[in-house]
Amino acid sequence: MRETMKGRLADREHAEAVALNPHKGPPPPPKLRPRVIVEIAAGGAAGVLARYLLGAAIPATRTGFPWNIFTVNMLGCLAIGVLTAYLLNGRPHPLARPLAVTGYLGGFTTFSHLIDGVYTIGDGGGAGLAAVYAVASVVLGWIAIAIGLVIGRRIPRHPNEAT
Template sequence: MTQTLLSVALGGASGASARYLVNVTATRMMGHGFPYATLFVNVLGSLLMGVLVIVLAEKGGNRFAPFLMTGVLGGFTTFSAFSLDAVTLWERGQSGLAAAYVLGTVIMTLGALFAGMTLARGWFA
């Protein structure tokens, strides 16, 4: 239990650090007007989750799931930040942009998860 907890903590620190770097980079490149970084990490995180769920199962690597899936991807993806970003857009009076952001995020992250699973399944076919 302690080893698993430490593994999750280490993965979470790694994922959160990567998330921070994506946020800094996106803000420098595209500004503060739209939550590009949050959208990016949620889509990429969903893609990677789709790949990992298949790869770890096929290769008997489920022992790495706490570190990779709960830790790294849990620290990297930001659905709580997504929720705050959507409400912020709404409260700014940008209801159309908020709705597009929510709908776009859900559609793209689900699509990315399926894409990751399909890619990974292709590797084991």
């Protein structure tokens, strides 16, 4: 199963590279693609806005545990799993991954916010809680990705989208 996913990921990346840069022969040196940059920027702007709004909607707790950042990152991990499985098993537009994964989810979830939360908790005297937050974020993030992969594989597709 793991080798199949790796193969599909390599196939998907190759297909996206060909669609973004159709040419014969060895690939040219990397170039800035204006359309890809716009897609990533638009997705990133939407992701940052969603992160801000969701983070503001979740109240702070007395314990100092940053539930807002934790919730955003767990939802982002789940979405990464769903999108990855869905994009690998279908024939999405070649700009779907730059827009949705790199842009939107890159703006929605942030490692810097995770580390800021660890630092803030630890700086406030809660070294143990900071460690729990860091470990829980990583472990539960991986679990959320795994759940997302299962969900993404179960999303129905039109017959002409199947690979």
